[in-house]
Amino acid sequence: MGSSVNLSAIIVFVGFISLSLFITWWAAKRTHSAGEFYTAGGKITGFQNGLALAGDFMSAATFLGLTGLAFIGGSDAMLFTAGVTVSWAFMLFAFADRLRNLGKFTFADVVAYRLHPEKLRVLAATGTLTVAIPYLIAQMVGAGSLIEALFDIPYLAAVLIVGTLMTVYVVFGGMLATTWVQVTKAILLLLGGTTLLFLVLSQFGFSVDALFDKAAEVHPRGEGIFMPGGLYDDPISVLSLGLAFVCGTAGLPHVLMRFFTVPDAAQARRSIGYAVAIIGYFQAAIVIIGFGAIALLTGQTEYVSESGQIAGGANMISIHLSRLVGGEVFFGLIAAVAFATILAVVAGILLSASAAVAHDFYSRVIRKGEISDADEVRVTRWATLFIGATAIGLSVFFKNVNVGVLSTIALAIAASVNFPAIFLVLFWNGLTTRGTIAGGITGLTVVLVLVFLSPTIWVNVLGNEVAVFPYAYPTLFSVSAAFLVTIVVSILDDSERAQVDRAAYSSQVVRSELGELK
Amino acid sequence: MDAEQNIADDPAFQQLLATRSRIRWGFSFIVIGAYLGYGVAGLYFSESYATPFFGSSMPWGLVMGFCIIALSVALSIIYVRIIGRLEAKNLFAGRPN
Numbered sequence: 001m002g003s004s005v006n007l008s009a010i011i012v013f014v015g016f017i018s019l020s021l022f023i024t025w026w027a028a029k030r031t032h033s034a035g036e037f038y039t040a041g042g043k044i045t046g047f048q049n050g051l052a053l054a055g056d057f058m059s060a061a062t063f064l065g066l067t068g069l070a071f072i073g074g075s076d077a078m079l080f081t082a083g084v085t086v087s088w089a090f091m092l093f094a095f096a097d098r099l100r101n102l103g104k105f106t107f108a109d110v111v112a113y114r115l116h117p118e119k120l121r122v123l124a125a126t127g128t129l130t131v132a133i134p135y136l137i138a139q140m141v142g143a144g145s146l147i148e149a150l151f152d153i154p155y156l157a158a159v160l161i162v163g164t165l166m167t168v169y170v171v172f173g174g175m176l177a178t179t180w181v182q183v184t185k186a187i188l189l190l191l192g193g194t195t196l197l198f199l200v201l202s203q204f205g206f207s208v209d210a211l212f213d214k215a216a217e218v219h220p221r222g223e224g225i226f227m228p229g230g231l232y233d234d235p236i237s238v239l240s241l242g243l244a245f246v247c248g249t250a251g252l253p254h255v256l257m258r259f260f261t262v263p264d265a266a267q268a269r270r271s272i273g274y275a276v277a278i279i280g281y282f283q284a285a286i287v288i289i290g291f292g293a294i295a296l297l298t299g300q301t302e303y304v305s306e307s308g309q310i311a312g313g314a315n316m317i318s319i320h321l322s323r324l325v326g327g328e329v330f331f332g333l334i335a336a337v338a339f340a341t342i343l344a345v346v347a348g349i350l351l352s353a354s355a356a357v358a359h360d361f362y363s364r365v366i367r368k369g370e371i372s373d374a375d376e377v378r379v380t381r382w383a384t385l386f387i388g389a390t391a392i393g394l395s396v397f398f399k400n401v402n403v404g405v406l407s408t409i410a411l412a413i414a415a416s417v418n419f420p421a422i423f424l425v426l427f428w429n430g431l432t433t434r435g436t437i438a439g440g441i442t443g444l445t446v447v448l449v450l451v452f453l454s455p456t457i458w459v460n461v462l463g464n465e466v467a468v469f470p471y472a473y474p475t476l477f478s479v480s481a482a483f484l485v486t487i488v489v490s491i492l493d494d495s496e497r498a499q500v501d502r503a504a505y506s507s508q509v510v511r512s513e514l515g516e517l518k
Numbered sequence: 519m520d521a522e523q524n525i526a527d528d529p530a531f532q533q534l535l536a537t538r539s540r541i542r543w544g545f546s547f548i549v550i551g552a553y554l555g556y557g558v559a560g561l562y563f564s565e566s567y568a569t570p571f572f573g574s575s576m577p578w579g580l581v582m583g584f585c586i587i588a589l590s591v592a593l594s595i596i597y598v599r600i601i602g603r604l605e606a607k608n609l610f611a612g613r614p615n
Contacts, residue, residue: 075560075567075568075577075579075580075583078579078580078583079557079560081583081587082553082556082583082586082587082590083553083557085586085587085590085591086549086550086552086553086586086590088590088594089545089549089590089591089593089594090546090549090550092594092597092598093541093542093543093545093546093549093593093597094542094546097601208574208575208576209574209575209576210575211575212574212575212576212577213575216575223568223577224568226567226568226577226579226580227564227565227567227568227579228557228560228561228564228567228579229560229561229564233561234561235558235561238554238557238558238560238561239554239557239558241557242553242554242557246550246553265605266602266605269597269598269601269602270598272594273594273595273597273598276590276591276594277591277594277595280587280588280590280591281591283587284584284587287580287583287584506522506523506526507522507523507526509526509535510522510523510525510526510531511522513531513534513535513538514525517521517522517525
């Protein structure tokens with residue numbers, strides 16, 4: 001790779017950074033109040049927000065990671081790509097209206113609507129940070145390594161560039177800048193991915209059949225790549241993986257925060273509808289590109305060794321493929337788009353973490369809501385700066401951490417802590433404050449203990465022979481445990497607060513279905 | 519609060535709620551059921567999943583996966599339309615508080 005830094009990569013790279021900084025400058029002039037900072041004043045349209053939502057989820061993990069996964073796991077990649085699409089459709093059906101109608105800035109506004117506000121905000125802020133920080137570090141470490149490999153920039157410098165840019169976007173431009181950076185990147189990624197798909201298909205005379213024939217012909221496992229079970233061969237793992245997507249996506253704080261950037265529930269629905277369509281298209285394209293990579297890269301020892309080792313790691317598959325089918329110029333474009341992807345995603349995550357600290361924790365819990373708008377914005381900007389700097393520091397420190405493990409933990413926590421609380425507060429009249437807190441603590445504990453005992457840490461990191469907990473994803477157990485504890489504790493709860501919590505459900509339902517009564 | 523409580527007890531609202539719940543959980547059940555069923559069944563019918571789909575080279579497993587993606591997108595579009603139409607009737611707008 002080393003000296004292969006090419007002109008097209010640098011042009012797109014510098015172009016994107018200049019454009020994003022221009023967007024930030026433009027947004028900064030329009031970002032003064034807390035509402036403008038957290039949710040762009042609720043003025044984003046459904047289509048724009050749909051692109052931004054899709055962009056939030058089409059991270060480097062999806063574009064680079066899933067193509068790599070399809071290359072290694074064949075048909076099993078479909079479990080991931082279909083799971084992603086299904087999870088977004090589910091979020092639309094179950095959450096879109098009610099969340100938008102009840103919340104203001106963050107999902108904590110929703111869980112605090114009828115439950116004890118301070119206690120629930122502490123739980124939601126914890127749920128946000130324990131998801132956002134590992135996710136942020138996973139993306140930044142991934143970005144650092146990728147940029148190091150692509151542009152020959154040292155890891156430390158790469159992390160500093162990414163960290164500084166994301167902090168600048170959020171501190172100055174808030175949600176408005178973050179959204180437009182995300183929209184720009186989503187368009188670039190869709191164009192880049194579609195061109196890659198087109199170029200890959202053109203190698204086979206645009207015959208999908210020829211592509212799959214070739215893949216089965218050259219792969220050492222032959223038609224075995226079409227058989228499920230290569231990555232996960234027991235039902236518990238498959239169900240756990242499925243639940244991680246279905247519940248985890250609907251518990252990601254930076255995604256949920258986007259529900260509040262549009263004017264009303266109708267626009268929230270439309271925006272997620274657009275997001276499902278864009279994500280569905282992109283996920284389907286990734287599967288074809290992945291099998292195209294099997295057909296084209298297998299046996300090319302420059303990229304993949306005889307023993308199946310991929311130069312630069314599995315995340316490099318789409319990058320290698322773009323060079324093979326599109327030459328140096330296209331390779332540069334895709335590399336730069338991958339970089340833009342990471343940058344836009346980390347900015348969104350950073351904003352959600354800052355909102356948790358400044359809005360949920362500081363303004364609502366410590367100051368009990370008695371804080372001026374200007375002060376809240378000032379606190380948020382400082383919180384962003386602090387979290388951004390911490391994330392840079394941690395990414396340098398954890399350079400060798402397994403990015404996949406961190407993302408797994410983040411998604412599992414989102415599924416086991418945030419999802420049960422939101423789901424039950426919206427749909428179960430029996431939920432009480434005590435039950436929600438007990439369930440949240442249970443979900444978090446079970447995830448951390450099970451991930452620690454699972455093969456990913458117990459065997460791969462600590463070097464033990466056999467994992468105490470044999471499955472890669474803890475979600476089937478942790479989500480069930482969180483729901484069970486929340487429900488049982490709520491039913492047994494006979495405190496005075498519990499009666500307030502339950503009594504408020506029916507008017508919450510009216511508000512959540514019809515919006516604010518005018 | 520009182521206005522909301524009044525609406526909550528209104529039979530028309532309860533009917534709207536029932537309709538929306540049916541759509542919400544019906545659609546969710548279809549996509550999640552199809553997906554988890556597809557994933558788990560793949561373990562027991564892996565041979566069938568690998569057989570080519572009617573004379574093409576694409577295996578059944580992948581065709582079904584693409585169908586689940588398409589189903590999620592289609593139901594999402596239908597959902598946005600149906601709920602939009604329900605909302606347009608707007609039974610409770612303009613009610614005195």
